[in-house]
Amino acid sequence: MNPRRAFGLKRAGAIVLRQFYLLRGSPARILPMFAWVAIDIVLWGFITRYLNTVASAGFNFVPALLGAVLLWDFLVRVMQGVTTAFFEDVWSRNFLNIFATPLSISEYVTGLVITSISTSAVGLSVMLALATLVFGLSFFVYGLLLVPFLLVLFLFGVALGIFGCAVVLRMGPAAEWLIWPIPALLSPLACVFYPLSALPHWLQLPARLLPPSYVFEAMREIVAGRAASGFALMLGGGLALFYVLLAGWVFTRIYKYVVRSGLIARYSAESLS
Amino acid sequence: MAPAVLSVTNLRKQYGGAVAVDGISFTVGRNEIVGLLGPNGAGKTTTINMILGVLEPDSGVVRIEDVDLAKHRSRALERTNFVAVYSPLPGNLTVVENLRFFGLIYGVGNLAERIEKMLGQFDLRQFRHVKCGILSSGEQTRVSLAKAMLNHPRLLLLDEPTASLDPSVAHDVRTKIRQATLLGDNGVLWTSHNMHEVEEVCDRVLFLSHGKILLEGDPRKLPGDNGKETLEELFIAVAREPLTLGAA
Numbered sequence: 412m413n414p415r416r417a418f419g420l421k422r423a424g425a426i427v428l429r430q431f432y433l434l435r436g437s438p439a440r441i442l443p444m445f446a447w448v449a450i451d452i453v454l455w456g457f458i459t460r461y462l463n464t465v466a467s468a469g470f471n472f473v474p475a476l477l478g479a480v481l482l483w484d485f486l487v488r489v490m491q492g493v494t495t496a497f498f499e500d501v502w503s504r505n506f507l508n509i510f511a512t513p514l515s516i517s518e519y520v521t522g523l524v525i526t527s528i529s530t531s532a533v534g535l536s537v538m539l540a541l542a543t544l545v546f547g548l549s550f551f552v553y554g555l556l557l558v559p560f561l562l563v564l565f566l567f568g569v570a571l572g573i574f575g576c577a578v579v580l581r582m583g584p585a586a587e588w589l590i591w592p593i594p595a596l597l598s599p600l601a602c603v604f605y606p607l608s609a610l611p612h613w614l615q616l617p618a619r620l621l622p623p624s625y626v627f628e629a630m631r632e633i634v635a636g637r638a639a640s641g642f643a644l645m646l647g648g649g650l651a652l653f654y655v656l657l658a659g660w661v662f663t664r665i666y667k668y669v670v671r672s673g674l675i676a677r678y679s680a681e682s683l684s
Numbered sequence: 685m686a687p688a689v690l691s692v693t694n695l696r697k698q699y700g701g702a703v704a705v706d707g708i709s710f711t712v713g714r715n716e717i718v719g720l721l722g723p724n725g726a727g728k729t730t731t732i733n734m735i736l737g738v739l740e741p742d743s744g745v746v747r748i749e750d751v752d753l754a755k756h757r758s759r760a761l762e763r764t765n766f767v768a769v770y771s772p773l774p775g776n777l778t779v780v781e782n783l784r785f786f787g788l789i790y791g792v793g794n795l796a797e798r799i800e801k802m803l804g805q806f807d808l809r810q811f812r813h814v815k816c817g818i819l820s821s822g823e824q825t826r827v828s829l830a831k832a833m834l835n836h837p838r839l840l841l842l843d844e845p846t847a848s849l850d851p852s853v854a855h856d857v858r859t860k861i862r863q864a865t866l867l868g869d870n871g872v873l874w875t876s877h878n879m880h881e882v883e884e885v886c887d888r889v890l891f892l893s894h895g896k897i898l899l900e901g902d903p904r905k906l907p908g909d910n911g912k913e914t915l916e917e918l919f920i921a922v923a924r925e926p927l928t929l930g931a932a
Binding site (some may be wrong): 422499505667 | 697699729730733736737738739740757758759761762764766768771773774775776777778781784785786788789790791815
């Protein structure tokens with residue numbers, strides 16, 4: 412391997428190692444990785460059980476609702492995996508130490524994304540175990556399509572995470588509170604629990620611009636015993652990839668702006684907001 | 685002839701209508717410690733931030749060992765390290781975790797061995813598993829210095845490195861950096877408001893005022909050349925009457 416590329420991977424690995432050190436010594440950081448998703452699964456697990464008893468026979472709410480909750484929570488965990496690793500540098504006022512080193516922006520963002528893969532995998536495993544063992548959710552229902560489902564949601568979660576980091580980089584630490592609600596704001600348009608057709612016409616176009624809407628549409632098709640559209644899923648995947656590139660571009664532009672304006676140097680000395 | 689470890693040419697930075705650094709040029713040679721002096725707001729930290737690549741100059745060139753910082757940022761910064769009193773290492777990591785983290789980022793070879801050496805050199809062995817946030821400010825500065833020396837930097841930037849140290853530890857730190865600079869092949873750019881320290885440690889000083897280099901020379905000779913008894917007197921004169929001195 413090209414020695415410079417190997418150094419680049421080492422530097423991205425340093426970001427991951429730092430996050431591991433922080434997690435290792437802090438139950439307050441470990442708990443949120445799985446506690447909230449576990450609560451979500453338990454809550455929705457009981458709701459789906461109840462719905463199965465009162466609704467007309469023949470429709471199973473478990474894969475439709477509980478599966479949707481699990482997939483949506485996975486996306487949220489991916490996004491938060493990226494932003495939380497970034498916020499560690501915000502909270503510890505570490506920007507000068509980090510960005511006055513050979514670490515490049517792409518290496519830094521790569522490190523954040525790898526960190527997110529690890530932390531979201533923990534959350535996903537807990538959700539899968541609970542949903543399967545306690546509430547009988549079988550992922551065989553989704554078949555091999557579970558892989559593109561997770562991939563599309565992962566990519567979009569990464570894009571949201573990088574975008575959130577860019578917003579905080581530009582607006583300062585207080586903007587953190589603008590980032591946490593992003594998934595909740597998008598969820599009505601992501602069609603997590605209802606089909607796209609349930610939205611008014613004027614909201615269907617923005618919903619189609621969100622990759623998760625393709626995943627949840629496909630999921631409902633499968634649960635209803637119909638074939639999911641491969642083309643629609645590919646479109647969702649393409650959109651998600653586009654958003655990752657767009658978020659990377661936005662982050663780089665904002666990084667250049669804060670270096671030009673001097674904001675990044677002042678991060679260590681003062682709050683920007 | 686080997687290139688200077690740092691070469692700054694016509695560096696300029698303006699914030700709105702205020703000129704922070706006004707077209708300064710200077711070099712730092714091998715085995716040389718250069719003091720960057722001046723009153724608050726003179727442009728010292730702005731200059732250091734531009735050399736560290738965290739602030740983009742409006743114009744001018746920064747070369748570290750002849751590598752253009754603007755064109756080859758990573759390559760230039762691999763040869764650099766710094767300590768700034770206003771930028772402590774993350775307090776939620778232990779001393780060793782911080783050193784490993786930054787060692788990987790700087791691509792330090794034989795990292796474990798190098799960390800052990802730095803822990804010994806800066807008397808930090810007993811703190812290796814202590815979180816930096818609960819160390820005293822002096823101990824934190826020593827950890828920052830250990831981090832700064834990890835990658836054998838050719839250019840070391842020290843922004844008031846001894847500001848929070850007691851006189852004894854400050855003396856030890858000055859001695860270590862002086863020795864490392866004389867024996868190694870690095871150069872140091874050092875800012876300080878302690879003029880005795882500057883006289884003790886610096887080979888050459890640059891007096892900045894209103895973003896310009898007003899005076900330059902040997903800190904032991906410069907006061908006499910400008911009609912002052914001591915470097916501290918000269919500093920006060922630069923702070924209070926920079927235009928008179930500049931004309932002289």
